Amino acid sequence: MEKQWLKWAKKLQAIAQTGLEYSKDKFDIERFQEIRKLSIEIMNEYTDIDHEKLNDLFANEVGYQTPKVDVRAAIFRNEEILLVKEKSDNKWALPGGWADIETSIYENVVKESMEEAGAKVKPKRIIAIFDRRKHRTDNYPYSVYNVFVECDYIKGEYIKNIETSDAQFFKIQNLPELSEIRNSKDQIKLCFKAKKEDKFEALFD
Structure with missing residues:
Protein backbone atom coordinates (compact mmCIF):
# COMPACT_ATOMS: atom_id res chain seq x y z
CA MET A 1 0.00 0.00 0.00
CA ASN A 60 10.79 18.32 -17.60
CA GLU A 61 7.15 17.42 -17.02
CA VAL A 62 4.70 19.79 -18.68
CA GLY A 63 0.94 19.92 -19.07
CA TYR A 64 -1.71 18.04 -17.15
CA GLN A 65 -0.01 15.24 -15.25
CA THR A 66 -0.96 11.70 -16.22
CA PRO A 67 0.47 8.28 -15.28
CA LYS A 68 3.57 7.06 -17.07
CA VAL A 69 3.27 3.84 -19.06
CA ASP A 70 5.74 0.97 -18.63
CA VAL A 71 5.52 -1.93 -21.09
CA ARG A 72 6.83 -5.45 -20.40
CA ALA A 73 7.15 -8.23 -22.98
CA ALA A 74 6.37 -11.77 -21.81
CA ILE A 75 8.21 -13.64 -24.56
CA PHE A 76 7.72 -17.40 -24.58
CA ARG A 77 9.61 -20.19 -26.30
CA ASN A 78 7.87 -23.44 -25.48
CA GLU A 79 7.66 -23.53 -21.66
CA GLU A 80 10.32 -20.88 -21.03
CA ILE A 81 10.15 -17.11 -20.67
CA LEU A 82 12.80 -14.66 -21.85
CA LEU A 83 14.38 -12.41 -19.22
CA VAL A 84 17.13 -9.80 -19.49
CA LYS A 85 19.77 -8.96 -16.89
CA GLU A 86 19.55 -5.28 -16.02
CA LYS A 87 22.88 -3.47 -15.75
CA SER A 88 21.48 -1.07 -13.17
CA ASP A 89 21.04 -3.74 -10.46
CA ASN A 90 22.35 -7.00 -12.01
CA LYS A 91 18.93 -8.60 -11.60
CA TRP A 92 16.53 -10.04 -14.14
CA ALA A 93 13.39 -8.62 -15.71
CA LEU A 94 11.04 -8.93 -18.64
CA PRO A 95 12.29 -6.83 -21.56
CA GLY A 96 10.63 -3.44 -21.47
CA GLY A 97 10.63 0.12 -20.26
CA TRP A 98 8.88 3.45 -20.61
CA ALA A 99 6.57 3.71 -23.61
CA ASP A 100 7.73 6.23 -26.19
CA ILE A 101 5.40 8.94 -27.41
CA GLU A 102 3.74 8.48 -30.81
CA THR A 103 4.44 4.75 -30.57
CA SER A 104 1.74 2.18 -29.86
CA ILE A 105 1.90 -0.46 -27.14
CA TYR A 106 2.48 -3.06 -29.86
CA GLU A 107 5.32 -1.05 -31.39
CA ASN A 108 6.92 -0.34 -28.02
CA VAL A 109 6.95 -4.02 -27.10
CA VAL A 110 8.56 -4.95 -30.41
CA LYS A 111 11.17 -2.20 -30.03
CA GLU A 112 12.08 -2.96 -26.40
CA SER A 113 12.34 -6.70 -27.10
CA MET A 114 14.82 -6.11 -29.90
CA GLU A 115 16.83 -3.41 -28.09
CA GLU A 116 17.17 -5.19 -24.74
CA ALA A 117 17.14 -8.87 -25.73
CA GLY A 118 17.89 -8.99 -29.46
CA ALA A 119 14.59 -10.81 -29.89
CA LYS A 120 12.22 -10.50 -32.82
CA VAL A 121 8.73 -11.03 -31.45
CA LYS A 122 5.07 -10.87 -32.36
CA PRO A 123 2.91 -9.33 -29.60
CA LYS A 124 -0.13 -11.53 -29.11
CA ARG A 125 -2.37 -10.16 -26.35
CA ILE A 126 -2.39 -8.03 -23.24
CA ILE A 127 -2.04 -10.04 -20.04
CA ALA A 128 -2.57 -7.24 -17.54
CA ILE A 129 -2.55 -3.51 -16.96
CA PHE A 130 -1.59 -2.79 -13.36
CA ASP A 131 -1.49 0.38 -11.31
CA ARG A 132 2.03 0.15 -9.89
CA ARG A 133 1.18 1.57 -6.47
CA LYS A 134 -1.28 -1.30 -5.86
CA HIS A 135 1.42 -3.93 -6.36
CA ARG A 136 4.52 -2.36 -4.77
CA THR A 137 5.54 -1.24 -1.31
CA ASP A 138 8.50 0.95 -2.32
CA ASN A 139 8.40 4.74 -2.41
CA TYR A 140 8.20 5.65 -6.09
CA PRO A 141 7.81 9.25 -7.28
CA TYR A 142 5.59 8.51 -10.29
CA SER A 143 2.16 7.14 -10.93
CA VAL A 144 2.77 4.26 -13.35
CA TYR A 145 0.65 1.85 -15.35
CA ASN A 146 2.50 -1.43 -16.05
CA VAL A 147 1.36 -3.18 -19.23
CA PHE A 148 2.28 -6.86 -19.62
CA VAL A 149 2.03 -8.25 -23.16
CA GLU A 150 2.30 -11.90 -24.18
CA CYS A 151 4.55 -12.33 -27.21
CA ASP A 152 5.45 -15.14 -29.57
CA TYR A 153 9.19 -15.58 -30.04
CA ILE A 154 10.26 -15.58 -33.69
CA LYS A 155 14.05 -15.51 -33.53
CA GLY A 156 16.87 -13.62 -31.91
CA GLU A 157 20.44 -13.21 -30.81
CA TYR A 158 21.48 -11.12 -27.83
CA ILE A 159 23.34 -7.92 -28.77
CA LYS A 160 25.33 -5.87 -26.27
CA ASN A 161 23.56 -2.66 -25.30
CA ILE A 162 23.62 0.06 -22.64
CA GLU A 163 20.74 -1.32 -20.56
CA THR A 164 21.21 -5.08 -20.27
CA SER A 165 24.15 -7.46 -19.93
CA ASP A 166 22.51 -10.77 -20.85
CA ALA A 167 19.31 -12.42 -22.07
CA GLN A 168 18.22 -15.99 -21.30
CA PHE A 169 15.15 -18.21 -21.28
CA PHE A 170 14.00 -19.62 -17.93
CA LYS A 171 11.48 -22.19 -16.77
CA ILE A 172 9.10 -21.10 -14.04
CA GLN A 173 10.83 -23.44 -11.56
CA ASN A 174 14.25 -21.87 -12.18
CA LEU A 175 13.66 -18.13 -12.15
CA PRO A 176 16.74 -16.04 -11.28
CA GLU A 177 16.81 -13.14 -8.83
CA LEU A 178 14.29 -10.65 -10.19
CA SER A 179 14.54 -6.90 -10.47
CA GLU A 180 11.52 -6.25 -8.25
CA ILE A 181 11.33 -2.57 -9.18
CA ARG A 182 10.39 -3.74 -12.69
CA ASN A 183 8.42 -6.94 -12.16
CA SER A 184 7.58 -9.28 -9.31
CA LYS A 185 7.64 -13.07 -9.15
CA ASP A 186 3.84 -13.10 -8.94
CA GLN A 187 3.65 -11.09 -12.15
CA ILE A 188 6.00 -13.49 -13.92
CA LYS A 189 3.84 -16.39 -12.69
CA LEU A 190 0.77 -14.60 -14.04
CA CYS A 191 2.43 -14.45 -17.45
CA PHE A 192 2.98 -18.22 -17.37
CA LYS A 193 -0.66 -18.71 -16.34
CA ALA A 194 -1.86 -16.60 -19.26
CA LYS A 195 0.34 -18.57 -21.66
CA LYS A 196 -1.32 -21.83 -20.63
CA GLU A 197 -4.91 -20.55 -20.88
CA ASP A 198 -6.27 -19.85 -24.36
CA LYS A 199 -9.27 -18.05 -22.89
CA PHE A 200 -7.31 -16.05 -20.32
CA GLU A 201 -8.90 -12.64 -19.82
CA ALA A 202 -6.68 -9.62 -19.28
CA LEU A 203 -6.52 -8.28 -15.73
CA PHE A 204 -6.60 -4.62 -14.80
CA ASP A 205 -6.83 -2.51 -11.66
Whole structure:
Protein backbone atom coordinates (compact mmCIF):
# COMPACT_ATOMS: atom_id res chain seq x y z
CA MET A 1 0.00 0.00 0.00
CA GLU A 2 1.33 3.41 -0.97
CA LYS A 3 2.24 5.60 2.01
CA GLN A 4 0.08 8.63 2.68
CA TRP A 5 2.97 11.11 2.53
CA LEU A 6 3.80 9.89 -0.99
CA LYS A 7 0.19 10.33 -2.09
CA TRP A 8 0.27 13.90 -0.81
CA ALA A 9 3.61 14.64 -2.51
CA LYS A 10 2.36 13.28 -5.84
CA LYS A 11 -0.86 15.25 -5.53
CA LEU A 12 1.06 18.45 -4.82
CA GLN A 13 3.27 17.78 -7.85
CA ALA A 14 0.23 17.20 -10.08
CA ILE A 15 -1.49 20.38 -8.85
CA ALA A 16 1.69 22.38 -9.41
CA GLN A 17 2.29 20.99 -12.88
CA THR A 18 -1.27 21.65 -14.02
CA GLY A 19 -1.17 25.14 -12.51
CA LEU A 20 2.09 25.97 -14.29
CA GLU A 21 0.59 24.83 -17.58
CA TYR A 22 -2.54 26.96 -17.43
CA SER A 23 -1.66 29.96 -15.25
CA LYS A 24 -0.92 33.33 -16.83
CA ASP A 25 -0.53 35.46 -13.72
CA LYS A 26 3.13 35.70 -12.66
CA PHE A 27 2.23 35.49 -8.97
CA ASP A 28 0.21 32.32 -9.51
CA ILE A 29 3.11 30.83 -11.48
CA GLU A 30 5.46 31.65 -8.61
CA ARG A 31 3.13 29.95 -6.12
CA PHE A 32 2.87 26.80 -8.23
CA GLN A 33 6.65 26.70 -8.57
CA GLU A 34 6.86 26.79 -4.77
CA ILE A 35 4.34 23.95 -4.50
CA ARG A 36 6.38 21.85 -6.93
CA LYS A 37 9.53 22.62 -4.97
CA LEU A 38 7.79 21.49 -1.77
CA SER A 39 6.67 18.21 -3.36
CA ILE A 40 10.25 17.51 -4.48
CA GLU A 41 11.57 18.23 -0.98
CA ILE A 42 9.07 15.79 0.52
CA MET A 43 10.06 13.03 -1.92
CA ASN A 44 13.74 13.73 -1.41
CA GLU A 45 13.31 13.38 2.35
CA TYR A 46 11.70 9.94 2.18
CA THR A 47 13.18 8.30 -0.95
CA ASP A 48 16.63 7.28 -2.13
CA ILE A 49 16.41 9.54 -5.19
CA ASP A 50 18.61 12.61 -4.84
CA HIS A 51 17.17 16.12 -4.96
CA GLU A 52 18.83 17.11 -8.24
CA LYS A 53 17.49 14.06 -10.08
CA LEU A 54 13.98 14.58 -8.73
CA ASN A 55 14.10 18.22 -9.75
CA ASP A 56 15.25 17.32 -13.26
CA LEU A 57 12.55 14.67 -13.60
CA PHE A 58 9.71 16.94 -12.62
CA ALA A 59 11.07 20.10 -14.25
CA ASN A 60 10.79 18.32 -17.60
CA GLU A 61 7.15 17.42 -17.02
CA VAL A 62 4.70 19.79 -18.68
CA GLY A 63 0.94 19.92 -19.07
CA TYR A 64 -1.71 18.04 -17.15
CA GLN A 65 -0.01 15.24 -15.25
CA THR A 66 -0.96 11.70 -16.22
CA PRO A 67 0.47 8.28 -15.28
CA LYS A 68 3.57 7.06 -17.07
CA VAL A 69 3.27 3.84 -19.06
CA ASP A 70 5.74 0.97 -18.63
CA VAL A 71 5.52 -1.93 -21.09
CA ARG A 72 6.83 -5.45 -20.40
CA ALA A 73 7.15 -8.23 -22.98
CA ALA A 74 6.37 -11.77 -21.81
CA ILE A 75 8.21 -13.64 -24.56
CA PHE A 76 7.72 -17.40 -24.58
CA ARG A 77 9.61 -20.19 -26.30
CA ASN A 78 7.87 -23.44 -25.48
CA GLU A 79 7.66 -23.53 -21.66
CA GLU A 80 10.32 -20.88 -21.03
CA ILE A 81 10.15 -17.11 -20.67
CA LEU A 82 12.80 -14.66 -21.85
CA LEU A 83 14.38 -12.41 -19.22
CA VAL A 84 17.13 -9.80 -19.49
CA LYS A 85 19.77 -8.96 -16.89
CA GLU A 86 19.55 -5.28 -16.02
CA LYS A 87 22.88 -3.47 -15.75
CA SER A 88 21.48 -1.07 -13.17
CA ASP A 89 21.04 -3.74 -10.46
CA ASN A 90 22.35 -7.00 -12.01
CA LYS A 91 18.93 -8.60 -11.60
CA TRP A 92 16.53 -10.04 -14.14
CA ALA A 93 13.39 -8.62 -15.71
CA LEU A 94 11.04 -8.93 -18.64
CA PRO A 95 12.29 -6.83 -21.56
CA GLY A 96 10.63 -3.44 -21.47
CA GLY A 97 10.63 0.12 -20.26
CA TRP A 98 8.88 3.45 -20.61
CA ALA A 99 6.57 3.71 -23.61
CA ASP A 100 7.73 6.23 -26.19
CA ILE A 101 5.40 8.94 -27.41
CA GLU A 102 3.74 8.48 -30.81
CA THR A 103 4.44 4.75 -30.57
CA SER A 104 1.74 2.18 -29.86
CA ILE A 105 1.90 -0.46 -27.14
CA TYR A 106 2.48 -3.06 -29.86
CA GLU A 107 5.32 -1.05 -31.39
CA ASN A 108 6.92 -0.34 -28.02
CA VAL A 109 6.95 -4.02 -27.10
CA VAL A 110 8.56 -4.95 -30.41
CA LYS A 111 11.17 -2.20 -30.03
CA GLU A 112 12.08 -2.96 -26.40
CA SER A 113 12.34 -6.70 -27.10
CA MET A 114 14.82 -6.11 -29.90
CA GLU A 115 16.83 -3.41 -28.09
CA GLU A 116 17.17 -5.19 -24.74
CA ALA A 117 17.14 -8.87 -25.73
CA GLY A 118 17.89 -8.99 -29.46
CA ALA A 119 14.59 -10.81 -29.89
CA LYS A 120 12.22 -10.50 -32.82
CA VAL A 121 8.73 -11.03 -31.45
CA LYS A 122 5.07 -10.87 -32.36
CA PRO A 123 2.91 -9.33 -29.60
CA LYS A 124 -0.13 -11.53 -29.11
CA ARG A 125 -2.37 -10.16 -26.35
CA ILE A 126 -2.39 -8.03 -23.24
CA ILE A 127 -2.04 -10.04 -20.04
CA ALA A 128 -2.57 -7.24 -17.54
CA ILE A 129 -2.55 -3.51 -16.96
CA PHE A 130 -1.59 -2.79 -13.36
CA ASP A 131 -1.49 0.38 -11.31
CA ARG A 132 2.03 0.15 -9.89
CA ARG A 133 1.18 1.57 -6.47
CA LYS A 134 -1.28 -1.30 -5.86
CA HIS A 135 1.42 -3.93 -6.36
CA ARG A 136 4.52 -2.36 -4.77
CA THR A 137 5.54 -1.24 -1.31
CA ASP A 138 8.50 0.95 -2.32
CA ASN A 139 8.40 4.74 -2.41
CA TYR A 140 8.20 5.65 -6.09
CA PRO A 141 7.81 9.25 -7.28
CA TYR A 142 5.59 8.51 -10.29
CA SER A 143 2.16 7.14 -10.93
CA VAL A 144 2.77 4.26 -13.35
CA TYR A 145 0.65 1.85 -15.35
CA ASN A 146 2.50 -1.43 -16.05
CA VAL A 147 1.36 -3.18 -19.23
CA PHE A 148 2.28 -6.86 -19.62
CA VAL A 149 2.03 -8.25 -23.16
CA GLU A 150 2.30 -11.90 -24.18
CA CYS A 151 4.55 -12.33 -27.21
CA ASP A 152 5.45 -15.14 -29.57
CA TYR A 153 9.19 -15.58 -30.04
CA ILE A 154 10.26 -15.58 -33.69
CA LYS A 155 14.05 -15.51 -33.53
CA GLY A 156 16.87 -13.62 -31.91
CA GLU A 157 20.44 -13.21 -30.81
CA TYR A 158 21.48 -11.12 -27.83
CA ILE A 159 23.34 -7.92 -28.77
CA LYS A 160 25.33 -5.87 -26.27
CA ASN A 161 23.56 -2.66 -25.30
CA ILE A 162 23.62 0.06 -22.64
CA GLU A 163 20.74 -1.32 -20.56
CA THR A 164 21.21 -5.08 -20.27
CA SER A 165 24.15 -7.46 -19.93
CA ASP A 166 22.51 -10.77 -20.85
CA ALA A 167 19.31 -12.42 -22.07
CA GLN A 168 18.22 -15.99 -21.30
CA PHE A 169 15.15 -18.21 -21.28
CA PHE A 170 14.00 -19.62 -17.93
CA LYS A 171 11.48 -22.19 -16.77
CA ILE A 172 9.10 -21.10 -14.04
CA GLN A 173 10.83 -23.44 -11.56
CA ASN A 174 14.25 -21.87 -12.18
CA LEU A 175 13.66 -18.13 -12.15
CA PRO A 176 16.74 -16.04 -11.28
CA GLU A 177 16.81 -13.14 -8.83
CA LEU A 178 14.29 -10.65 -10.19
CA SER A 179 14.54 -6.90 -10.47
CA GLU A 180 11.52 -6.25 -8.25
CA ILE A 181 11.33 -2.57 -9.18
CA ARG A 182 10.39 -3.74 -12.69
CA ASN A 183 8.42 -6.94 -12.16
CA SER A 184 7.58 -9.28 -9.31
CA LYS A 185 7.64 -13.07 -9.15
CA ASP A 186 3.84 -13.10 -8.94
CA GLN A 187 3.65 -11.09 -12.15
CA ILE A 188 6.00 -13.49 -13.92
CA LYS A 189 3.84 -16.39 -12.69
CA LEU A 190 0.77 -14.60 -14.04
CA CYS A 191 2.43 -14.45 -17.45
CA PHE A 192 2.98 -18.22 -17.37
CA LYS A 193 -0.66 -18.71 -16.34
CA ALA A 194 -1.86 -16.60 -19.26
CA LYS A 195 0.34 -18.57 -21.66
CA LYS A 196 -1.32 -21.83 -20.63
CA GLU A 197 -4.91 -20.55 -20.88
CA ASP A 198 -6.27 -19.85 -24.36
CA LYS A 199 -9.27 -18.05 -22.89
CA PHE A 200 -7.31 -16.05 -20.32
CA GLU A 201 -8.90 -12.64 -19.82
CA ALA A 202 -6.68 -9.62 -19.28
CA LEU A 203 -6.52 -8.28 -15.73
CA PHE A 204 -6.60 -4.62 -14.80
CA ASP A 205 -6.83 -2.51 -11.66
